[in-house]
Amino acid sequence: MCLAIPMVLVERNEFEGVAEIDGVQRRISVMYVPEAEIGDFVLVHAGYAIGQVDADEAAKTLELLREYSDSMAEL
Amino acid sequence: MKAPDRVLLAHGGGGHLTRRLVEELFLPALQNPHLATLTDAAVLPEMPPGRPALTTDAFVVDPPVFAGGDIGSLSICGTVNDLAMSGARPLWLTWALILEEGVDGALLETCVRGAARAAEDAGVTVVAGDTKVVPRGKGDRLFAVTAGLGVVPPGRDLSDDHIEPGDVILVSGSIGDHGATVLAHRHDLLASGLKSDCAPLAGLVETLLESGATVRALHDPTRGGVVTVCHEVAGRSGAKVVLEEKAVPIRREVAGVCDLLGLDPLALACEGRALVWVAAEDAERALNAMQSHHLGTGSAIIGRMDAAVSGAPPVVMKTRVGGERPLDLLSGLDLPRIC
Amino acid sequence: MAGILDQLREAAEKLERRVTLMEVCGTHTHSVAGAGLRRLMPQKVRLISGPGCPVCVTPVDYLDRALALAAIPENLICTFGDLMRVPSSTVSLEHARAEGARVEVVYSPRDALDIARARPDQKVIFLSVGFETTVPTIAGALAEAEADGVPNFLILPGNKTMPQVMRVLVDDPELDVDGFLLPGHVSVITGWKLFQFLADDFNVSGVVAGFLPTDVAQGVLALVRQAVEGKAEIGNVYGRVVTAEGNTRARELVDRFFQPSDEVWRGFGTVPGSGLGLRPEYDHRNAALIEVTVPPPAEPVGCRCGDVLRGVIDPPECPLFDSGCDPDTPIGACMVSSEGTCAAWYRHERWAEGAGS
Numbered sequence: 001m002c003l004a005i006p007m008v009l010v011e012r013n014e015f016e017g018v019a020e021i022d023g024v025q026r027r028i029s030v031m032y033v034p035e036a037e038i039g040d041f042v043l044v045h046a047g048y049a050i051g052q053v054d055a056d057e058a059a060k061t062l063e064l065l066r067e068y069s070d071s072m073a074e075l
Numbered sequence: 076m077k078a079p080d081r082v083l084l085a086h087g088g089g090g091h092l093t094r095r096l097v098e099e100l101f102l103p104a105l106q107n108p109h110l111a112t113l114t115d116a117a118v119l120p121e122m123p124p125g126r127p128a129l130t131t132d133a134f135v136v137d138p139p140v141f142a143g144g145d146i147g148s149l150s151i152c153g154t155v156n157d158l159a160m161s162g163a164r165p166l167w168l169t170w171a172l173i174l175e176e177g178v179d180g181a182l183l184e185t186c187v188r189g190a191a192r193a194a195e196d197a198g199v200t201v202v203a204g205d206t207k208v209v210p211r212g213k214g215d216r217l218f219a220v221t222a223g224l225g226v227v228p229p230g231r232d233l234s235d236d237h238i239e240p241g242d243v244i245l246v247s248g249s250i251g252d253h254g255a256t257v258l259a260h261r262h263d264l265l266a267s268g269l270k271s272d273c274a275p276l277a278g279l280v281e282t283l284l285e286s287g288a289t290v291r292a293l294h295d296p297t298r299g300g301v302v303t304v305c306h307e308v309a310g311r312s313g314a315k316v317v318l319e320e321k322a323v324p325i326r327r328e329v330a331g332v333c334d335l336l337g338l339d340p341l342a343l344a345c346e347g348r349a350l351v352w353v354a355a356e357d358a359e360r361a362l363n364a365m366q367s368h369h370l371g372t373g374s375a376i377i378g379r380m381d382a383a384v385s386g387a388p389p390v391v392m393k394t395r396v397g398g399e400r401p402l403d404l405l406s407g408l409d410l411p412r413i414c
Numbered sequence: 415m416a417g418i419l420d421q422l423r424e425a426a427e428k429l430e431r432r433v434t435l436m437e438v439c440g441t442h443t444h445s446v447a448g449a450g451l452r453r454l455m456p457q458k459v460r461l462i463s464g465p466g467c468p469v470c471v472t473p474v475d476y477l478d479r480a481l482a483l484a485a486i487p488e489n490l491i492c493t494f495g496d497l498m499r500v501p502s503s504t505v506s507l508e509h510a511r512a513e514g515a516r517v518e519v520v521y522s523p524r525d526a527l528d529i530a531r532a533r534p535d536q537k538v539i540f541l542s543v544g545f546e547t548t549v550p551t552i553a554g555a556l557a558e559a560e561a562d563g564v565p566n567f568l569i570l571p572g573n574k575t576m577p578q579v580m581r582v583l584v585d586d587p588e589l590d591v592d593g594f595l596l597p598g599h600v601s602v603i604t605g606w607k608l609f610q611f612l613a614d615d616f617n618v619s620g621v622v623a624g625f626l627p628t629d630v631a632q633g634v635l636a637l638v639r640q641a642v643e644g645k646a647e648i649g650n651v652y653g654r655v656v657t658a659e660g661n662t663r664a665r666e667l668v669d670r671f672f673q674p675s676d677e678v679w680r681g682f683g684t685v686p687g688s689g690l691g692l693r694p695e696y697d698h699r700n701a702a703l704i705e706v707t708v709p710p711p712a713e714p715v716g717c718r719c720g721d722v723l724r725g726v727i728d729p730p731e732c733p734l735f736d737s738g739c740d741p742d743t744p745i746g747a748c749m750v751s752s753e754g755t756c757a758a759w760y761r762h763e764r765w766a767e768g769a770g771s
Contacts, residue, residue, distance in 0.1 A: 002441055002547035002599040003337045003413055006655075018265075022331030025265040029524065029554055032664045043602060043655050044335075046413050046494070046544075046551040047522025051602040051661055057654030061628070262521050336521065337495075396627040397416070398450025403741070403761040410495025411521045413548055414440045414467060414753050 004045035006053045009036050019044055076103040078184035082174045087208030100184065101204060104191040109167075109202035117202035119167060125226040128163035130154060134219040140185055141256050143270030146217050147189030149346060152275045153297065154223035155197045159277040160293040160349065162233040162284070163225030165197060170221055171205040175214035186217060197275030199223075231284065235311035235352075237291040240382040243358040244316070245351040247279060247365050248272065248373035249324040250301055254343025255332040262336060262411060269328040274347030279368045283349075286364035288357035294350045300342040302390065302402050304350055309389035316390040318378035318402070336411040341392075341402065352380070418631045419454055425638045426456035433641045434460045434590055435634060436583070436725055438576060439597035440467035440753030441625050447762035449627035459638060463758070465579055465679060465723040466597065468544050469496045469751040473678040474711045476572050477502035480541055482706035483570065484515035490533065491517045492526035493541040500750045503712040523555035530559070530567035539701040542569040547599040549573045549690060550664035553671050556699060570701040571691050574677055576600055577608060578688035584616045588726050593619040593637040595630070598652045605660030606650045617646045624652040671696055680747060681720025719746035722755050729759040736760065 007019035009030070017030040019042060026047070033049045036042050041053035077099040085092040102111060109117045134150040144152075151168065158165040170190060174183065194201050252272040259266050276295065284290060294304045301323075305316040318341075325340050333340050347370065353361040358376055365371035383389065388401030437443060443463045446452055452461055465471045481502050484491045491507065498508045498519060511517040516536070520526050523540055530538035542552050552569060559567040576597065583589060596609055601622045612618045619640040623633025632651040640647060650656050668690070677689025692700045713719075717739070718732035729735045729748070739745040741757050748756035 002439070002545065002597075004547065004599045004602070005334045020331075021334060022327040023266055023268045024259065024328050024331030024335060026263065026335065031554055032550060032661055032667075034663070043599070045547055045599065047524050048551045048554055050547065050550060050599070050664060051655050054654045061624075061626070061654060263525075394449050394627075396449050396451070396454075397419075398454050398627075400448060400450040400762050410498055410519055412496045412751075413494045413544060414469060414496045414751055 002045055004043045004050060006041045006058070007044045009038055009040050009042055009049070012036070012038055017049070019049065076100060076184070078180035078187070080180045082176060082178040082180065082183060082208055084176050084208050084210065087174065087206055093206065096206060100187055104187045105194065105201045105204075106191070107200045107202070109200060110204065117167070119202065123164075123226050125228045128158055128161050128225045128227050129222065130157040131222045132157060132220070134221075135215065136257065137215060138257070138260050139182065139217050141260055141271055143256060144273035144346070145186045145189040146219050147186035147191075148193040149273050150219035150221050151190050151193035151197060151199070151201075152273050152346060154221040155199055155275040155277055156295045156347075158223050158225035159280040160295050161227065162231045162280070162293070163227045164281070165199045165223055165225040165277050167202045167224045168194065168199050168221055169203040170201045170219065172207070173214055173218040173220070174206065174208045175216050176208055176211040178216050182216065193275060197277055233290060233292050235292045235308050238308060238312035238314060238352050238380060240314050240380050241355050242291055242352050242380045243355050243376055244318070244378040244380070245353065245358070245361055245365065246301070246324065246375060246377050247276070247349045247351070247371040248347070249326045249329065250296065250345055250348060251329045251333070251340035251343035252326060253346040254300065255329040255340070258336060258338070258343070259332050264332060264335060266328045266332065269326070269332070272345055272347035274370050276347065276349050276370065279349065279365065279370045282368045283351065283361060283364045286360055288361040288364065289354035290361065291352040291354065293352075296345045296348060296350055298344050300340075300344055301350065302339070302341045303404060305390045305402065306404050308352065309383070312380070313383055315381040315383045315387070316378060317381050318390075318392045320392050320394050322375055322377045324373055324375050337413075338411070355379070418628060418635060422459075422631060422635045422638060423456050425635060425642055426458045428642045429458045429638065432458045432460055433592040433638065434462060435593050435595055435637050436462050436464045436591045437595040438464040438466040438580065439595075439600070440470075440751065441599070442466065442595055442597070442623070442630065443755060443758045444753045445625045445627065445630055447758040449630075450762070451627060451630060455634070459634060461634070462725045463755040464583060464725045465681065467748070467751050467753045467755070468574060469500055470719065470723060470747040470754045471574065471679045471681070472497075472500070472543055472572055472747065473680050474503055474713060475678065475708065476570070478504070478708045478711060479702070479706060480507065480570060481505070481510050481515075482708050483539055483701060483704060484510050484517055486706070488535070488537050489516065490529065490536040490538050491515070491541065492520050492529060492538055493517065494543070495519045496751050497541055497543065499744065500747050501744060503709050523552045524558070527555045527559055527564060527567050530564050534566060537566050537568060540567070540569045541572065543572045545573070545597070545600050546575055546603045549668050549672065550603060550661070553667045556671050556696070557667060559699070565698070568699045568701040569692070571689070573672070573690040574679065574688055575690065577611065578685050579679055579682060580612065582682060582685055583724065584612065584618050586724065589724065591618060591725070592641055593621070595633050595637065596620045596622040596648075598622055598624045598629070598656060601650075601652070601656045601660065603661050603664050605658050606648055606656055607658045608660070609648050613646045613648050619646045619648070621649040622652050622656050624655070679723075681723035714745045717746040719748045719756075722748050729756040732756070
């Protein structure tokens with residue numbers, strides 16, 4: 001447990017929103033992330049955003065992933 | 076061309092309405108002298124030289140119309156591709172429909188046009204057909220059942236038996252597009268860049284085979300996806316399949332759908348892709364030939380065959396992080412999960 | 415990743431003895447298996463799975479009740495896909511549907527609520543399973559049902575919470591867990607501070623980790639470093655979504671609808687306070703109050719799911735593993751869910767040499 005994925009908030013109307021990952025969109029509830037704005041990353045589980053993704057930390061993760069995938073490419 | 080407003084039981088009854096359906100919709104759409112004779116069976120010209128190849132298929136897709144195709148085009152392409160994967164040149168198809176009472180005539184027309192277009196693209200002729208109508212509630216709008224007859228030219232012999240360790244595996248394009256499209260529709264996901272890869276592959280196959288590359292076998296990863304085909308091949312050839320995770324082409328939207336629903340793209344159906352097993356020394360030649368065809372521009376080398384090791388998994392994937400994981404066959408349906 | 419694995423190897427070399435690290439999250443089980451990570455772990459680091467799969471720890475009785483409800487014509491059961499193939503004392507929901515029961519798979523509890531709105535003549539019963547991550551989504555659907563006045567939307571409560579069962583695990587004399595890989599998404603809701611008791615009361619370390627291979631490796635590295643240094647602290651390497659406090663708003667809404675209850679965990683028996691039941695003011699939404707006849711629960715003979723879930727044995731030690739029980743014909747729940755320890759083992763680990771011992 002539990003499958004939750006980071007998605008970009010592309011639409012927001014009070015408690016309803018639309019989130020997107022890799023060009024795929026779904027309507028979600030944003031009732032639990034009142035501060036999330038369009039363009040923010042939210043963590044989506046079973047149709048609800050359950051938290052926000054910190055941009056700085058996410059960037060660090062991406063860098064780590066890039067590092068390893070480069071090093072793997074060299075193997 | 077004219078479809079009825081709505082399909083009635085009488086349209087399948089064999090009488091007046093059936094005749095009108097055939098003459099006003101099917102004949103104009105599928106346009107060929109064989110069908111136009113409306114005899115009980117299509118008596119065909121002599122077969123070209125070679126061995127006849129025969130296949131049959133049934134189609135029950137939900138939704139019946141989706142981005143990139145419909146049950147009409149799907150049923151034609153699926154049948155053509157079965158023949159093409161066996162090395163046969165597809166020639167003649169039969170096309171039978173089981174319709175549910177009450178089906179919207181416009182939906183039926185869309186599917187008939189879809190089939191007609193696909194047949195033309197594939198260069199095949201639908202020479203015989205049939206229509207039955209079942210009462211409302213006893214069918215899911217449209218079911219299609221086909222048979223396809225083709226010929227394997229002399230000297231051509233594709234078989235998993237020929238596959239050996241060292242052989243290279245290619246795919247003709249991104250995987251899981253069809254499966255992801257259908258699932259996205261069913262689960263209310265919007266993906267404007269996503270559409271089924273439904274396409275007839277006979278032309279691509281001929282281009283590949285004419286290149287002179289030593290092709291051992293071909294398979295289209297339909298129901299059950301790439302992973303299912305790999306298991307079949309491992310079983311029949313007695314060798315081990317090793318795929319490279321980072322080499323497998325996957326569209327970002329397909330990855331997105333899989334991420335959201337918790338599915339594996341390797342298990343999703345493709346309806347216009349070929350998996351190719353080729354002798355290692357001809358891998359580049361095969362790749363170039365495939366990429367030169369408009370349906371193969373996304374072709375890639377995705378793995379190779381190794382010698383099987385007793386007690387070890389028959390199909391494995393080298394992961395992006397340097398690990399290796401066995402790829403198991405699906406057990407039952409792929410259901411969206413939270414866990 | 416190569417960098418982290420090197421660091422992990424270096425750190426593990428300094429360990430005086432082998433350490434046993436337990437993950438308690440089905441999604442971690444899946445990530446580890448999916449990336450082939452177990453084989454990349456140093457010899458002195460043993461990764462085991464605990465009761466992290468909500469499907470696996472759901473007792474047979476819950477499924478039996480769901481099936482009994484499904485058999486009533488006016489009821490429509492909605493469920494996450496995870497539960498469809500779990501065997502009950504008789505058959506699975508998948509079988510029941512084939513026999514004519516109304517069962518639908520949904521991605522979100524809101525989809526079940528939509529079905530209830532569309533079919534006012536049916537009583538829609540949502541099978542409410544899952545840990546702290548999922549409960550807010552059900553609370554959300556309940557809140558909407560109340561606000562919009564949708565009377566035919568009910569749930570069959572079956573949610574569980576982690577801390578209580580983790581106490582049981584660290585107290586278990588048969589188990590010797592040195593540290594926990596803490597559940598990443600549960601922690602998004604609860605905050606990582608919830609797990610402080612592991613360090614304070616039991617001197618066991620815990621690190622919250624995410625689910626990418628790099629996340630898991632970072633979590634394991636942090637735990638190994640703690641073991642080398644003789645520390646027992648709660649750490650967090652999933653800072654991009656996990657905070658100390660978690661999502662207060664979500665917990666508040668959960669609290670409106672749910673209250674702690676004593677819950678049966680497959681393999682553990684009753685774990686006090688580890689479940690979430692509906693508060694009495696929401697009896698009208700509680701499908702557990704519907705009278706049905708449920709057979710006495712029958713665990714399959716020989717099935718050792720309980721011991722697997724406690725981390726006491728590895729799947730191959732169960733007599734039914736791969737000899738009657740496999741993903742195609744699962745006997746116990748651990749084999750059904752792709753996160754189930756036995757299913758994950760069957761798919762990924764049974765080939766590995768020397769794995770798990």
